[in-house]
Amino acid sequence: xxxxxxxxxxxxxxxxxxxxxxxxxxxxxxxxxxxxxxxxxxxxxxxxxxxxxxxxxxxxxxxxxxxxxxxxxxxxxxxxxxxxxxxxxxxxxxxxxxxxxxxxxxxxxxxxxxxxxxxxxxxxxxxxxxxxxxxxxxx
Numbered sequence: 001x002x003x004x005x006x007x008x009x010x011x012x013x014x015x016x017x018x019x020x021x022x023x024x025x026x027x028x029x030x031x032x033x034x035x036x037x038x039x040x041x042x043x044x045x046x047x048x049x050x051x052x053x054x055x056x057x058x059x060x061x062x063x064x065x066x067x068x069x070x071x072x073x074x075x076x077x078x079x080x081x082x083x084x085x086x087x088x089x090x091x092x093x094x095x096x097x098x099x100x101x102x103x104x105x106x107x108x109x110x111x112x113x114x115x116x117x118x119x120x121x122x123x124x125x126x127x128x129x130x131x132x133x134x135x136x137x138x139x
Contacts, residue, residue, distance in 0.1 A: 035107055038078055042085045055109050056117060061086055062102040067094060078106060078117075091119040099124035 035055035036044075058078030064086075065076045072094055077086040089108060100106065100122060110119040 037080055038087050039080045039084050041112075042087055051111055051113060053109070053111060054117075055107055056087065057105075057107050058087065060100070060102055060104045060106060065102065069094065078108070087117055088115065089117045089119050091122050096122055097124040099126050 035057040038056060038058035041054065041056050056078065059081055061077040061079050061083075065074065067074050072092070074091045074094060074096055076089050076091075078089055079086040091108075101124075105125040107123045107125065108117060108119040109121040109123075110117055112118070
């Protein structure tokens with residue numbers, strides 16, 4: 001195989017790879033979306049949220065946590081920080097993070113179906129733990 005053919009094959013391979021990446025990125029299937037707030041997720045048309053993998057950010061509504069030990073799931077509601085619209089969540093599992101409690105800031109991964117967000121993963125955040133100390137304050 002001549003040097004020119006090898007260079008042409010290498011250039012074709014690079015172009016084909018770039019075309020594949022651009023195609024997946026523009027279709028919405030391969031794009032990464034960090035998360036949506038509860039208000040924007042709830043107000044989106046159902047066609048945009050139904051049966052698609054999503055990440056939702058919100059705060060656990062106080063008094064809404066209900067663990068069903070027999071069925072092995074946790075039900076709760078999340079809302080925006082202002083406490084606007086709430087989203088019903090069912091997490092299929094009982095092993096929630098240690099920081100998961102009333103008012104906790106959470107990011108949920110899962111799917112929306114039949115009026116309930118079916119969470120596969122619950123991540124609780126602790127914003128105060130990683131905040132920078134004010135200038136002049138020692139450790």
